[in-house]
Amino acid sequence: DQQVKQNSPSLSVQEGRISILNCDYTNSMFDYFLWYKKYPAEGPTFLISISSIKDKNEDGRFTVFLNKSAKHLSLHIVPSQPGDSAVYFCASRADYGQNFVFGPGTRLSVLP
């Protein structure tokens, strides 16, 4: 039973356009959400996070949106760059726990 779902295994976007990566979760106790980016043969690298008390957090080209009622979050990258090509993992955490629960990832390809 996957508590964090990323239903798109892959996404291709043209350079300069917007990339939108989606994530759904089932556990209503999750209250902290993160996006990690992973290049081949490297560990996941933290990208951006959002607390459940907010519905939006922005950091440069990256914006995360949270819709608690729909248990849905999304990561927007604009403008997309070829260096953004990587696997993106959505992760969630409940306030009673220490570990993150990860989604299966979405592979983003930004085409020049």
Add this chain to the structure above:
Amino acid sequence: GAGVSQSPRYKVAKRGQDVALRCDPISGHVSLFWYQQALGQGPEFLTYFQNEAQLDKSGLPSDRFFAERPEGSVSTLKIQRTQQEDSAVYLCASSHSGGVQETQYFGPGTRLLVL
């Protein structure tokens, strides 16, 4: 150190062999986590330490898996009598104090292949 380091980066083991995977967290980080990442999947939680205390080992898949952090810094994940289903990337992460909204910093992982 600059980041979380793990060794070895790659390990090939024969089925039934014991393996030991090492993690050096970021200096001063209190919390340390181990995750297992199967091919095409996201990382899955194995166990968590705060200093030398193993506070959560609910994710360890069997009693063949054992983790320790005796001095509160370096950690070792040991897998006894390896099986083919143990083949995965094992990721270590650390965080400063394990607070609820703290970021975990990951190492590059150890890719284990059991033949």
